[in-house]
Structure formats: structure tokens, C-alpha cells
Amino acid sequence: MRGSVFLQGLISCLIVAFGQPSFAPWLSPLAAAFGYALFWRAIRIFPFSKQRFWRAGVWYSFISLVQLSWMSSIEFQGIYILFVWLFLSLCLGVQFGLLSILIPYNRPLTMARILAMASVWTLLEWSRFHILCGYSWNLSGMALSVAPALQFAALFGILGLSFWVVFVNLLAVRAFLRRGIFHYAIWIGAALIPYAFGQVHTLYHERQMAKKENAKDFSCLLVQTGLLPSEKMPLGGRIRSFISPYDQWKRILTFLQSEGDKGAQLIVLPEAVVPFENGRCVYEREKVEGIFQEVFGKDCRRDFPSMVAPFGVAGEGRVSNAFWTQTISNLFDSEIVVGLTHSEDNGNSYVSAFHLQPHREEQERYDKQVLMPLAEYLPSRWLLPLVRSYGVSGFFTRGKQERVFDGEIPLSVSICYEETFPHIIRQGRRKGAKLLVNVTNDGWYPYSRLPSQHFEHARLRSVENGAALIRACNTGVTAAIDSLGRTVAKLDECDDQGQILAGALFAKFNPYEYFTLYTLWGNWGIVSLSLFFIGIFAFLKKEFRW
Structure with a gap:
């Protein structure tokens, strides 16, 4: 059992750490679809929240160390930047550890909980923009910043992509646990939505570009x-x-x-x-x-x-x-x-x-x-x-x-x-x-x-x-x-x-330029949705003791 947990954690760690366009673009769709899910399925066996917290914290801290490895370039920054690199990675690990506490032990993963967890992570990433000078690097949504899925950002921005990555991965956890065709279909369908949207979005605007033949380059x-x-x-x-x-x-x-x-x-x-x-x-x-x-x-x-x-x-x-x-x-x-x-x-x-x-x-x-x-x-x-x-x-x-x-x-x-x-x-x-x-x-x-x-x-x-x-x-x-x-x-x-x-x-x-929903409502679109989903989950948890 311990060997299986370690192996799943290691594989998922490598998929998520390198599943970004600047590392290995071919891994990005895997990270967006089930990279996190493999890890969450592995730690779900631990009954105590502390066990899930510190394992998730270490796991994500290592991922952050990989993705922020450019901070190891000390030629002009000096040794102090290595401490900044470690500190930032540990802080991000703490955030992910807090999220992973919400993974239920020996209980079903309901849709309300899935939406709430995706919302919590979105708000945690959003909060980074407003601490000191702000920290905006390597959000989870970067796994969807490959063509054509990145077009999905026209709706809710990079934070919307992060929401979707966590949402899809939690659907994967539920599918892995329940093993029903229905749950697998929902997971795979949700994972493919950004790519389908991106394809349609691109084709539509390519046609709009072609219509404006008189537009000067x-x-x-x-x-x-x-x-x-x-x-x-x-x-x-x-x-x-x-x-x-x-x-x-x-x-x-x-x-x-x-x-x-x-x-x-x-x-x-x-x-x-x-x-x-x-x-x-x-x-x-x-x-x-x-x-x-x-x-x-x-x-x-x-x-x-x-x-x-x-x-x-x-x-x-x-x-x-x-x-x-x-x-x-x-x-x-x-x-x-x-x-x-x-x-x-x-x-x-x-x-x-x-x-x-x-x-x-x-x-x-x-x-x-x-x-x-x-x-x-x-x-x-x-x-x-x-x-x-x-x-x-x-x-x-x-x-x-x-x-x-x-x-x-x-x-x-x-x-x-x-x-x-x-x-x-x-x-x-x-x-x-x-x-x-x-x-x-x-x-x-x-x-x-x-x-x-x-x-x-x-x-x-x-x-x-x-x-x-x-x-x-x-x-x-x-x-x-x-x-x-x-x-x-x-x-x-x-x-x-x-x-x-x-x-x-x-x-x-x-x-050529065009209107996007993100330009209309900015980060507040996905932030408002996240607060709504968290509120719904809190209400249901109180009423039905989920």
C-alpha cells in the first residue's frame, strides 16, 4: 500500500511539475486532466487531516521548486534568492495543503464539494495577487495555456483556467473511486470542453479576420x-x-x-x-x-x-x-x-x-x-x-x-x-x-x-x-x-x-481585436462564482452534515 501511494505521488508530481508549456507542452493536457487527481486519490486513504496536509504541502512545494527553478540563477541575485525560492515554494505548499484537507476520507466526493474545492483554490491563487507586490507566477491554469485550450481564458482569465483544472481533476478522483461509465463520461467531457471551445473560438475569429479584407496590417x-x-x-x-x-x-x-x-x-x-x-x-x-x-x-x-x-x-x-x-x-x-x-x-x-x-x-x-x-x-x-x-x-x-x-x-x-x-x-x-x-x-x-x-x-x-x-x-x-x-x-x-x-x-x-467576457468582468467574474459555490457548499454542509 505505501509503495503504491508513493508511486502515484511521484508520477503525479512529475506530471504537474513539468506539465506546462515552457517545460513539456505534451504533458500539459495530462496535468490538466488527472495530474492532481492521482495524488489526491493516493492521499485519500489517510484518515487525519494533518496527514493529508503535510503530504500535500511537501508534494506541492517540490512542484513549485521545479517550476520556479529559474530562481536558482544566482549570478546577479546572490545567495539570498535561494532562500526566497525556498520560502515561496513552502508558502505555496501550505496553500495546497490547506486545500487538500478538504479531500474527504471514506466519504463520497459530491459535486457541491468539488465545486467548493475548485473555488477555494481559485480564491487562494487570487489572493496571491494582493500580497506585498503580488505573486502571479505559475498558476495551476497554466496547464491549459496550450492551443487550443488557452482560448478558454477569454471567458474568466487565467483564474478561470485554474478553477477548471482543479474541477476536472476532482471529477477524475470521483471517477477513479466510483468506476462508473457515467462518472468517467462526465470527467472526460469536462476535460475536453476547453479544447472544444478553443477550436470553435479560433475558427470563428479567423472567419471574422477574413471578412475584414481591407484592414491594414x-x-x-x-x-x-x-x-x-x-x-x-x-x-x-x-x-x-x-x-x-x-x-x-x-x-x-x-x-x-x-x-x-x-x-x-x-x-x-x-x-x-x-x-x-x-x-x-x-x-x-x-x-x-x-x-x-x-x-x-x-x-x-x-x-x-x-x-x-x-x-x-x-x-x-x-x-x-x-x-x-x-x-x-x-x-x-x-x-x-x-x-x-x-x-x-x-x-x-x-x-x-x-x-x-x-x-x-x-x-x-x-x-x-x-x-x-x-x-x-x-x-x-x-x-x-x-x-x-x-x-x-x-x-x-x-x-x-x-x-x-x-x-x-x-x-x-x-x-x-x-x-x-x-x-x-x-x-x-x-x-x-x-x-x-x-x-x-x-x-x-x-x-x-x-x-x-x-x-x-x-x-x-x-x-x-x-x-x-x-x-x-x-x-x-x-x-x-x-x-x-x-x-x-x-x-x-x-x-x-x-x-x-x-x-x-x-x-x-x-x-484584429475583439470583445471578451474577461475584459467585461475581469477576475471578479470567477471570484464571484467561487464565493457562490463556497456559500452553497457551506449551506448544504450545515443542512445535511456533509
């Missing part, structure tokens, strides 16, 4: 610098790796020049694309203009902006990052979205994304709302000595709201980790954005699964909101994704030899 250039943090900024003990900001910009200009004849309507540069704030005048104007002329020829002189703030200071001969980006916008006659920091006179600093239009001096700005603890904001003063030991001395102010930038297509921007929060991306869509843009810097965890996992979250955001999404990342994955979550163009983190890729990715796609 949208083109963009997405820059991937291919530089690690030590190459982008001077870090203690790694000064020799640092590349001059002049040379960093020259690389970017060279990438753009190689694709410049394709007529991109929008150019996107990643988060923290170069050192220094957007409007800080630290570059010698003569040297900057010389680099532009070397790459683009002398005719580019007419595209230099005026020496006014934020581009430069007249009489001082120095210009800012804003001078570089506005010149690029003027040269290519393209809009630009670029990730740079920004400081105000009151001392507040922001991680920002700027929107520029050609031959205009006004720049629009969006400020990052989800800041990373320790790196971008300080949760508590007692942590100050720790962050100072890593050379971090300044912190940023949190942005207050989403913004929509007007251009050829209204667009909203997210910065890095924000892309994994469905409710934040939805804010921009609700305000009228028809294109979603993300600028990211995943280079702090090089040669890990972080970029690929981050990319899978991006695909879900496009489906949830029925809008195309483009993303520019320093070290990948830079990509263009259509409104059905399909990859149009992609530049991975590394090539086949393990070398980090760099360049400008040209993408041309249909900007």
Missing part, C-alpha cells in the same frame, strides 16, 4: 539588446564587462538600421534599455550626432530634435536619452515605446515607459505599478543593510494607474513583471487600448526558464483581452502575438549554441 520593430545587467550598467566586481552607453546606443542603431527599410509603424525598446534617466543630460552632443551620422549618414542631421528639455540644454552641449529616442522616431517616422527611468523635482523616481511620436516634442509616460521588492522598493527598513550589500541604494515610487497612448493604434504599456497580472493588463484594454505592449528586462536571471515562462503569460494576456500583444525584452523572449495568442514572430533568449540573441525583430500582423 500593423508593422513594428522590436529591439532585443542581448546584454546582461553587468554589460548594461557598472556593477561592483564586474566593471570590465560594462559597455559604454555610447556603444550600447550604437548597437541599437545598427540593429534598427538593418531593418529600417521595412517601414515599421512602431519601434519598441525594452525596459531599462540603457543606463541613466530619460531626461538626464549626460552625453556629449557632438559625439552623439557623430554616431548617428556614422550609422545613418549625414542627412540624419535634420532629424535631431531642438535643444530643449528633455532632449538637451542649450549652451551646455549635452543631451539625454530622450534625444537619442526622439531622433530615432524622427528618422524612421515611427512611434516609439521605450523603457527608461524618470525622476521628478520632488525626489520621486519611477520605472517608466515613454511614448514618442515623430517630430513632436511632447512625450507621454507610464509609470510601473508593480515594483519588485528589494530591487525596486523596500518592503521594510530592516532589509536596508541587505540591499545595500548588493549595491542597491535608491528605490522607486509606484505608478498609480494604467495609461493609453494615442497613435496609429491606441496602446497600453506594461513593464516587465506587470504582464503576469491579468487585472493590470485589463485596465488598459478597458480604457480603449487596441494593442498591448510590454517592455521587459529578464536579464537578471540569465540562461533560465524565466523568459520562456514570462512569454507564456503574455500569450494568455492577449487571449484574455482579445488584443494583439508585442513585447521587447533585453534578453528575450521578444515577440509579436496576435489576439488569439498565436506567435507571429519571435526572438528567443539564446540560439542553439546557448549564446544570447540580439537584434531587431520585424513583425507584421493583423491588429
